[in-house]
Amino acid sequence: MQRNLSFAIESGDTTSKFDDDGRAKRTGTVTTASAHIITAVVGSGILSLAWAIAQLGWIAGVVALVIFSLITLFTSALLANCYRFPDPITGTRNYNYIEAVKNNLGGLKYKLCGVAQYTNLVGLTIGYTITSAISMAAIKRSQCFHNNGHAAGCHTSNNSYMIIFGMIQIILSQIPNFQDLAGLSYLAAIMSFSYAFIGIGLSTAHIAEGKTGKTSIDGITAGVDVTSSQKVWNSLQAIGNIALAYSYSNVLIEIQDTLKSSPPENLVMKKATTIAVSITSIFYLLCGVLGYLAFGNNAPGNFLTGFGFYEPFWLIDIANICIVVHLVGAYQVFCQPIYQLVEGWMSSRWSGSDFIVIEHPIYIPFIGIYKMNFFRLIWRTVYVIITSVIAMIFPVFNSVLGLIGAISFWPLTVYFPVEMYISQAHIPKFSPTWIWLNILNWACLIITFAAAAACIQGIIVELHHYQPFKSFS
Template identity: 55%
Template sequence: MAEQHFQLEVHESGLNPHKVANGEFDDDGKPSRTGNLWTTSAHIITAIIGSGVLSLAWCVAQLGWVVGVATLLIFSLITLYTSNLLADCYRSPDPATGKRNYTYTDAVKTNLGGAMYVACGIVQYANLCGMVIGYTITASISMVAIKKSNCYHNRGREAQCSFSNNPYMIGLGILEIFLSQIPDFHKLSMLSIVAAFMSFGYSFIGMGLAFAKVVSGGGQRTTMTGVEVGIDISAAEKTWRMFQAFGDIAFAFSYSQLLIEIQDTLKSSKPENKVMKKANVMALLTTTTFYMMCGCFGYAAFGDRAPGNLLTGFGFYEPFWLVDMANIFIVVHLVGAYQVFSQPVFSAVESWANMRWSKSTFVMGEYPMAIGNKFKFNANFFRLTWRTIFVILATTLAMALPFFNDILALLGAIGYWPLTVFFPVEMYIAKRRIGRWTNQWLGLQLINVVCFLVALAATCGSIQGLSKAFNANKPFQAKE
């Protein structure tokens, strides 16, 4: 039956059955996909393990051992569960043999209709663009941290070592202009694998330095409830910080907005949803382990005074070369992550342009080019122009808004609940036709409501932090 269905689709699409059988094209006319469990896991790890992993020590310090560790585990389990629900929405109506949904918004439109499709698109692409701008800032902070580390090493820890972030943002933008010409997600596998290894590298260094500090007897006092009220902060400030910590942890597990696009790189020789679920388990088990070790070792090392970033906040000064190496790893990882988060935006705009100007040679023309005998690629003038403009705008906004990480925290707090929880749950309910007030429906809605309340609290904490950032920073004057 499945074979007859496949042959019917090939016949209706007008494709050459011989080319489809040989694997040159999928049954829907698109080039054959080559992704597998390992490349998919690399994409997920690149997307999910950002440099924010190094801020988890601060989060645990605000929440304490009990709530901090429990929050990390709970968010990991919720994200794994809802990501597996979303994996079943890649094809419709049957999750194994149905029609492909190429993007997250396509899946929402198929299962929930046009109104939800528009709402999802606004939230998703706002978050993706925000991530790109935030990564530009974060990468520049790590580059400046390398220069500051060498300054402190040569001139002493009390030296005035302050440098502008702007030249580093411009340099990163120039690099990303070239990398943005990678045509699509399917060509990002090698970059994602390199970026994933870089994330392991700086995470290991951060954990190792914190662990060494603890076992050498330099660890600081910790408590079950975290930062103590009345000693360093007021009760109100403690509450705001806890809300911000919830938001940071929720944001650290946000990758569902890319899951369908990542799943669309998997070859169809096996049902994609089954492979994707294995990749989800592998990636989240890996990331949760790293998150727990970085958060717990970092808190044990620094106690209530855990820095916002173990490596750029100068919790460690020596060995300076190892701190420098970790920051280099962060920069390389963020260069790759920039592309992982940019590609869905590029694809959405270019798909719209292809439909709008289908006869334009500027939009549709592909011109074969080569560098040497091995590196061959197709140039497209619209892709070159619009992606360059996008990178320039992102870099300019990053320079103009040195407090954008606080805006990014707000975007993360707002975006986590709808993209990671609400849409996957509602699509699953619609797809499986789960009746209202059944036990399964009530259980899914309980997850929905709890995550919404946490996201609401995190949003309030982010707004409070954002108001402080507006007063403390000026446009185009970012310094570290």
């Protein structure tokens, strides 16, 4: 049974309601796709780029930012061509990443893709729960310092803020699908630019006051700032952070599935990717370079905290509010593919079940008709509760998330897009194009292993202080 999900006011228009596949007509544009991409790409990881450049130095740090932006642009263009199969313009639609891999590569590869993609998505939703709680706790701490003085302890548990974040996500998770997330993505994208601008502004003011830190061509100095082994681990982690900062392939096909069919979706998606990644790269460079210039080799993991929780405390509070609002939207961008995978499977398996299939129209003032589904209500609520509880039990999950991201970076961002392109374009083995594509493949695989090793080392260090349900800021 085909379901027509809508979160908009029903206008009664009966013309052109469906696309060529019988689904509700898609309305996405370059603008909405760009907003989704920016929401997915510009995470709170932007705040760690100053630290990453400090580990690598001016040359390697800036070069790494540029190279990974170009790799993302290239592989995203290859992946955009895989939305339809076998022809990128007239072929049959693939509704998600694993369908694209299944139709282009088949065999065991699409199952491996599914494991990598959905493990990464689940990990991101847990990680965003933890990160948002830390930002909410930071707002309370800055108020505490302002009211009670800088000597006050002002430590607070993050668990209550994880519960608040989870309650918000339970409500927002009832938005049926990606098609209806455009407004939330616009807001989230604006918020991501807002806290980036605040960080850039504070860094610029720091530099203007002559408070620049010590910088160098090769970053932190082994034997002076850190030990030789720490220099190696930190450099590997920095490269991994930069590579993962551009990664959004795990939701690219799902975003592309929201686009109008004319002009062709692959052309629109490539344009949206170019716009979004270009804008993102500019902000990454500004935050990374200005943050490193402001703090030098002592750049903190979150360069906003480098300005202290003190003055201007209200500006830091605004930045943290923007981070929380952005993560609220980003959570939805990354969990929607999970929701739709489960709901699609359940609908096909039990298509005759009213509990799973039937949509119940409910009038919501100022919004219109919302079609409620009981299975969607219960399943999505349970998912948010489970991810919130995991976040509270395992507060060092951000390091685990880094490991999951590192492991999934190569297959999702590079390997599968390249392999599907080779298959789709019938590139002959050992031809010049085949050779350099495989060089790219192997180079990114090495980067993945290096970043994963650094994350494992970080997890081992953090586990020495691990206490379940004991997450404090």
